[in-house]
Amino acid sequence: MSIVTPIKTAYTGLKANKLRSILTTLGIIIGVGTVISMVSIIDGMNRYVYSVLGDLGTRTVYVQKWEWIIMGGSQTKMRKLWREVERRKGFTLEDAEAIKKLSVVENVAPFQPIIAGKLKYRSNSVDCSNIVGTDREYIYITGYEIQRGRNFTDQDITRSRRVVILGSYISKNLFGDKNPLGKRISFRGHKFTVIGVLKEKGEFMGNNLDDMMLIPVTTALKYYYNPRIRPYRVWYSFRILVKFRDDVPLKKGLEILEELIRIRRGLRFDQNNDFALNTSEMLLSAYRKLTSGIFIAMIGIASLALIVGGIGIMNIMLVSVTERTREIGIRMAVGAKRRDILYQFLFESIFLTSLGGIIGVLLGFSIAKIVDVTTPLPASMPVWSVLLGLGFSSLVGLFFGIYPANKASKMDPIEALRYE
Amino acid sequence: MSLIETRDLVKIYRLDGVEVPALRGISLKIDIGEYVSIMGPSGSGKSTLMHILGCLDRPTSGKYYLDGLDISELDEDRLAEIRREKIGFVFQNFNLLPRITNIENVELPMTYAGVPSKERRKRAMALLERVGLSHRAFHRPTEISGGEAQRVAIARALANDPAIILADEPTGNLDTRTGREIMNLFEELNSEGRTVIVVTHDPEVSAKTKRIIRIRDGMLEK
Numbered sequence: 001m002s003i004v005t006p007i008k009t010a011y012t013g014l015k016a017n018k019l020r021s022i023l024t025t026l027g028i029i030i031g032v033g034t035v036i037s038m039v040s041i042i043d044g045m046n047r048y049v050y051s052v053l054g055d056l057g058t059r060t061v062y063v064q065k066w067e068w069i070i071m072g073g074s075q076t077k078m079r080k081l082w083r084e085v086e087r088r089k090g091f092t093l094e095d096a097e098a099i100k101k102l103s104v105v106e107n108v109a110p111f112q113p114i115i116a117g118k119l120k121y122r123s124n125s126v127d128c129s130n131i132v133g134t135d136r137e138y139i140y141i142t143g144y145e146i147q148r149g150r151n152f153t154d155q156d157i158t159r160s161r162r163v164v165i166l167g168s169y170i171s172k173n174l175f176g177d178k179n180p181l182g183k184r185i186s187f188r189g190h191k192f193t194v195i196g197v198l199k200e201k202g203e204f205m206g207n208n209l210d211d212m213m214l215i216p217v218t219t220a221l222k223y224y225y226n227p228r229i230r231p232y233r234v235w236y237s238f239r240i241l242v243k244f245r246d247d248v249p250l251k252k253g254l255e256i257l258e259e260l261i262r263i264r265r266g267l268r269f270d271q272n273n274d275f276a277l278n279t280s281e282m283l284l285s286a287y288r289k290l291t292s293g294i295f296i297a298m299i300g301i302a303s304l305a306l307i308v309g310g311i312g313i314m315n316i317m318l319v320s321v322t323e324r325t326r327e328i329g330i331r332m333a334v335g336a337k338r339r340d341i342l343y344q345f346l347f348e349s350i351f352l353t354s355l356g357g358i359i360g361v362l363l364g365f366s367i368a369k370i371v372d373v374t375t376p377l378p379a380s381m382p383v384w385s386v387l388l389g390l391g392f393s394s395l396v397g398l399f400f401g402i403y404p405a406n407k408a409s410k411m412d413p414i415e416a417l418r419y420e
Numbered sequence: 421m422s423l424i425e426t427r428d429l430v431k432i433y434r435l436d437g438v439e440v441p442a443l444r445g446i447s448l449k450i451d452i453g454e455y456v457s458i459m460g461p462s463g464s465g466k467s468t469l470m471h472i473l474g475c476l477d478r479p480t481s482g483k484y485y486l487d488g489l490d491i492s493e494l495d496e497d498r499l500a501e502i503r504r505e506k507i508g509f510v511f512q513n514f515n516l517l518p519r520i521t522n523i524e525n526v527e528l529p530m531t532y533a534g535v536p537s538k539e540r541r542k543r544a545m546a547l548l549e550r551v552g553l554s555h556r557a558f559h560r561p562t563e564i565s566g567g568e569a570q571r572v573a574i575a576r577a578l579a580n581d582p583a584i585i586l587a588d589e590p591t592g593n594l595d596t597r598t599g600r601e602i603m604n605l606f607e608e609l610n611s612e613g614r615t616v617i618v619v620t621h622d623p624e625v626s627a628k629t630k631r632i633i634r635i636r637d638g639m640l641e642k
Contacts, residue, residue: 012520330515333476334529334576335504337497413476417515 010348014355017320024316025356027309028396032357032389035302036364039385041371042291044378048204049287053280059250060141061257062111062278063099064239065090069286086233088274089265093217096240098264104253107243109137110217113236114224119170119213121185126173130212131187133220134241139198141243149181149196152216156195160218165196169210187213190223206376250281306392309356310400317349317404328408329416342409349401350394357393361386422485423583423615424450424473429482431468431638442468443479444638450617452583455610457618457626460635467588469635470619474507474586475499487583504529508577510587514569516561522572523548523557529579547575551605567598574605585609585616591625603628 014021062068066085093110100108112133119128132138136152139145147168156163164185171180171194180194192215201209226232244253254277261275321328328341365381372379431443442465450456460466471477472484475491478499484491487506494502508529509515516525526544535543548554551571556564561572570590577585587606591599603625610616610630618629626632634641 326515327517330517331528331532332500333474333503333509333515335500335532335580337500337532339497340532414471417476417511 007347007351009344010351014348014351020316021352021355024312025309025352025359027305027312028353028356028393029309029360029363031302031305031309032360032393033363033367034298034305035392036361036381036385036389037367037371038294038298038364040364040368040379040381041377042294043382043385044368044372044380046291047380048378049284053284059244059246059253060280061242061244061254062239062276063091063095063242063257063261064276064278065237065274066234067276068278069282082234086230090227090233091238091240091275093221095261095264098260099240099242099257102256102260104244104248104256105242106245107137107140107241109134109141109241111138111239111241112217112220112225114215114220115229115231115236117188119174119185119187121174121183124174126170128167128170128187128211128213129208130167131220132212132214133217133224134214135217138214138241141241144201145199146196147199148179149194151196152214156216157218160222161216162190162192162219162223163195163216164192165198165214166194167198167210167212168200169208170213171197188224203376250279254279306396309353310396313349313352313397314400314404316352317345317401318407320348321345321404321408324408325411325416325419328411329413329419332411332413333417338409341411342405345405345408346398346401349405350397353393353397353400354390357390360393361389364389422449423452423454423487424448425483425485426473427483429469429472429479429484431465431472431477432480442638443472445482446635446638446640448633448640450615452615453610453613455607455616455630456633457620457629457631458633458635459620459623459626461621464635465638466619466621466635468638470586470588470617473584473617474509475502500532504533505580506583508574508579508582508585510570510573510577510585510590512589512592514561514566514573514593516569516572516576518560518562521558521560522553522564525561525572526575526579529576533580544575544579547578548572550578551575565598566594567601570594570598570602571605574602574609578609583615585614587616587618589620589622590618591620591622599625 065088066082096108096110099105110133114131114133116127116129116131118125134152135157136154139151146165149165151165152163155161164187166174166180174180174185175183180197183194184191185194186192198210198212198214203209225238242253242257244250258273258277261277262273265274267274331341331344332338368379368381371377425448427447429443429446430441433440433442444465446465446469458466458469468477472479472491473486475486476499478492482492486502489502491499491502503509516522517528523541523544526547527540530540530543545554545557548557551574553564553568553571553575556568556572561569564572570593574585577587585606590606591602594602606616606618607628616629618625620626
C-alpha cells in the first residue's frame, strides 16, 4: 500500500468532523503560536540589538564610576551599592589625557553628560534628551558623522568655547530647512553657536539617536557640571570613551587600561577596583542572559501547551477509534492488515496536529506582525522556527497518536464487525 | 483437489473461564464453481464456521485448506492478504462505509491490494455497471436503498476477483422481492464459474443453492 492512501483516508475521516478537529487542535495551535510569536519577537530584537551595538563597536570601552550591569539582589543591597558608587572618586580630563598616551589606544574621548533641557532659537524650542560635553574624537568612536559644518577643534576645547554640534532631529526642529550653521541658540541661560550638524542615525529600542547635541567638554564642565547635584555624582558622572587599535585584542587592551587606572588611583594590589570598564560586549552578554531566560520560559509554556494539546488529541482519537470500530472491522474484512489500520489512525492524528501547527505558525506570525507594527519591538520570522513549529506539532501527533492507533489495529475483526 | 477442505474443525470460545464449544469437529469439502448454502438455526455455529472459512478467525484445532494452503498455519498478515485476494464478503447489514461514496467503497479492497488509483476507478466502475448501479457510483451508501446497498457490497466483494463469495444472511435485511433479486445475482455469478457460499437460516434462500450443508450444535447434520 502506498503512502498516499492512508493520508487520503485520514483526511476523509477528519473532514467528516470539521469542528471537532479544529477544537481538538486548539492546544497545538496555542503552543505553536506562542513559540512562533515569541521567537519572532526575540529574533527581531536580537538582530536589531546586534546591528546597533555592533555599530557602536563592541571594542569601545566606557571608563566610569559605575558598572552598567549591577546585579544587586535585594533593594536595600542595591541602595547600599549605589551609595558606595556615589562615594567613589570621579574621573577627570587628566585621566583621559593619560589614557590617550597608551600605545594600544586608537581614540579617546571625554564624555560629560548634561541634564536634559530645552533648546531655543528665536521662537522655536525643542527638548533635547542627550547633551554631551566631549571633544572631536567622540564621533570617531560612536559612528556619528558630520553632515554639514565642522567638528570641534583643539581651540574649541582649550578655550571652552560655546559652540555646538546638533543631532539631525534637533536641527530639524529648530531650523527646519534653513541653514543652522552660525546661528546662535540658547540653552539654560547661555548662547551657543552652531558649528555642525550630525547625519541622521535613526532609532534604537525606542530611543531617538538624533535627539542629541554635543558641546566642548570644557564648556560643559565650566557652565553646567555641578557636583552638588546628585546625578552628577552618579548617573551623570564624567566618563572616558576608549577605542583600542584594531590589532589589539580587547582582553589585552582592557588589562593595560585597568593597570594604568589602578596606578593613577593609587589602588593597592589587595584593593578592588573602584571604577568600571564597561563594554557593549557586557551589555550583549547581559542581553543574551535575559533573552535566554525568556527563551527557556517560553519553551516551558509551549511544551505545556503541546502536552495538553497532545492529550486532547489522544482523547479525541480514542473516541474516534471506538466510534469507528465497525469501520475498522470492515476494513480488516476486505483485506486491511493491522499495519494499515495503525497507519490510518496514526496519519490521522499527525494530520490533525500538523494542521494545528500550520494554523499556529500563521497565528504566531500574525501576533508578531501586530507587535511589530504597534510597538517599537521589531519582529522577524526565522525559517527554523517555522520548521521547528511544524516538526514539533507533527511529533506530538505521532507520539500521542500511537496509543489510540495501536488500540485500533489490535481489534479483533469479528468483534469489530459485530459492534453496533 | 477441492477449493475448500476442512478436517475436524474445532472452535472453542472461552467466556469467563468457561469453555464454550462452537464447532465440534467439522469436515467438509467445497469444489470450485459450487453454489452452496450453510444452514442452521441461530447458535448452531454457522457464523463461527463462516468466520473461519472467511479467514477472519482460526480454528482451535483441525485443519482448513483453502486452495491447497493450510490456513491454520498462517499469521495474521497472511490471513489479511488471503481475505483480500481470495474472498469477497457480503454481509447481512451491508457493512459499507457511510462517509465515502459507493465507488470508493468498491475500491476499498483494491486500495489495500495496492492497485493504482486509475485502474481502481476503472474496475470499480465496471463492477458497479455489472450490478446495475453505475448511476449511483458517486452517491453515498446512506443515500440509496437496502437492495442497492447490497449490490454495492457485492460489487465490493468482487473487487479483487476472488475465488469465493462468502455471504452471511445476505437477504436478511431486505424485503422478499429485493432478496430474490440478490439471490439471482448470486446465481449469475455462480453461473460465470464463481464459488458462492451463502450462510443462512432461511430455507427459501437455501433452496436456491445447489447444495445445502446443514449444521446443528457445531456439527454437520447427516
